[in-house]
Amino acid sequence: MSEAVNTDYLDCLLKSWSTKSNEPLSWLHQLRARAIDHVSAQRLPTKRDEDWRFTDISALARLSYQSAQPHDDLQAQDIEHLHIKEAKNSLVFVDGYYSAQLSTIIDSAALEIGNLPELLLTHGTILESHLGQYAKFDNNVFAALNTAFLRDCALIIVPKNTVIEEPVHLLFIATQKEVTSYPRCLIIGESGSEITFIEDYVSLQDAAYVTNSLTEISLSANAHASHIRIQRESTQAYHMANCAVSIAHGSNYQSVSISLGAQISRYDLDVQLIAEAAECAIDGLALISGSQLADTHTCIDHMKPNGTSRQQHKCIVNDRAHAVFNGKIIVRPHAQQTNSSQSSRNLLLSKTAQVDTKPQLEIFADDVKCAHGATVGQLxxxxxxxxxxxxxxxxxxxxxxxxxxxxxxxxxxxxxxxxxxxxxxxxxxxxxxx
Structure with missing residues (x-):
């Protein structure tokens, strides 16, 4: 990285953390403290960095947005239009803070669901072994910032051999302007479990603000998870997001990501197939216009034999908008008999629209079946x-x-x-x- 984090911006962001952090040095406090150290040692990426060469976030470095503050002005009728009727369980976060009055949790022994401070008291050991263990922040300033401000967090724990029939809705609502919020999710699927969950980012006004989100997903042996991610924020907003997924033996992860909003959005998805016979299917769609920029970076890492992955990413770009897709597939030396395919298809609706796409294969095994391709064109x-x-x-x-x-x-x-x-x-x- 080439350019220091704007000092005023960083000072404003860290001020609220330092004035409120009077809790004992628990493992969670130590996790935040390590993240703070990494924030101080890192720099904001610029276009001179290879992974950011098409995405200029220099405007973000000049902002002095302070952390969003909790408030309870919203009523249930204000967000009724955002509900998903199939979802009996929903966790609602307003500007990054959990709202118990807007959330709906159906009491059931089949599913552990709630906010971090609540489940920390009853599930501290399992949370310590997962939270902050998959999304690395040693070389990712946005992941480090999110972890530094970690207080509220959407938590789902699906017990062993449990199938959750109805989807779970994780709703993150932006209501304040010129603030930064830090949504966080942790989904743990124990062996043989199955769940569908929706990670949904919306705005109630067309205003400028920053959303810096981070999601971690851990699937034990033979677990299944369907992850639907919708980003439909204000077209003046900045949306910076990271997601890290760990897939164990025989497990299956399916993801559909839809990007519609934000002036500048960046989504980094890191999927690790850590055991034999793991599977994933990654689909994405960016639909942007005006002067929007939507950047998606993915990495699917096959670490063990007999893994299967499929990825299709599409962009529909109009006006002066700019879409970026960089998809990397890694096949490690011991990941023999990997079957992987990747497709990037892009549609330009105007002469001034722009797409930069870069599918990548890094293969270190000889008994594999891998393919990738990219197209950019008009109707x-x-x-x-x-x-x-x-x-x-x-x-x-x-x-x-x-x-x-x-x-x-x-x-x-x-x-x-x-x-x-x-x-x-x-x-x-x-x-x-x-």
């Missing part, structure tokens, strides 16, 4: 002509083709009401494309 004129010949206008034809391009990813979301809602969003955003 097919022959397809537009065909639809026009069937009576559709050019505008409608373009909208329909654009919708179909994105719908392939959205259709992989297993929650019907959310899928329908996102389909409508795509239709609305594409109907006026020229």
């Amino acid at each position: 097919d004129q022959e397809e537009i002509f065909y639809l026009e010949s069937r009576g559709l206008s050019e505008t409608t034809a373009r909208s329909l083709l654009t919708y179909a391009f994105g719908a392939e990813i959205i259709n992989r979301i297993p929650v019907i009401s959310l899928r329908q809602q996102l389909e409508q969003t795509v239709l609305t955003q594409t109907k006026n494309n020229k």
Whole structure:
């Protein structure tokens, strides 16, 4: 990294932490303290750093946003339109702080769910062995900042051989302007368990602010998790996110990530297949316009034999927007008989739209089946002509083709009401494309 973290920005962010941290030196306090040390030793990335060469966040370094403060102004009716009807359990966080009055937890012995301070009292040992163990912050200033400010955290523990039929909704709402919030999630799937959860970032106003989120997911042997991530924040906001996933023997992780909002968004997904016969399927869609920038970096690391991974990432880019995708697949020397595929497909809707895509394969084993590919293009004129010949206008034809391009990813979301809602969003955003 090449440029120091803006001193005023960092001082403002750390001030609230230092004035409130009077708890004893527990393992959690020590985790925060280590993160503070790493923040002080790191620098904000610039375009001179290889992993950030297409994403300019210099504007972020000039901000002096202080940490968001808790407040309870929201009422249940204010967020009723954000509820997902299939989700009986929901954890709601407002500007990074847990809201018990807005959350809904169905008492059940089948699922441990709640906020960090509550579950710390009853599940301290298991939390200590997982929290902060997967998302490394020694060379990631945003992960270090999130860990330094770790107080509230959405926690889900799925016990051994337990199948949770209904999805769990983790809702993160931004309401304040010119602040920084630090959402955090930890999902632990014990052996033989199964769960679907939705990580949902929304804004109630079109304002400038910073969201710095971090999610950790641990799947024990033969566990299954379906992870739906929706980012639909204010188009003036900055959204910096990290997610780290550990997949054990015979486990399966499925992810669908949809990026719609934020002026500048960055999502780093690190998936480690740490044991034999682990599987993952990673799908993503960025739909952006105006002057938005959406950057997705993923790494799928095959560490043991007989692993399987599939990835498809799509970008729909209009106006002067800029999409970035960098997808790396690593096959370690002992990860023989790995089967992995990766596809990056990108649709430009204007002459000024831009996409930078870089699929990568790093293979250190000889008995593998791996493939990757990338395409960048515009709508097919022959397809537009065909639809026009069937009576559709050019505008409608373009909208329909654009919708179909994105719908392939959205259709992989297993929650019907959310899928329908996102389909409508795509239709609305594409109907006026020229």
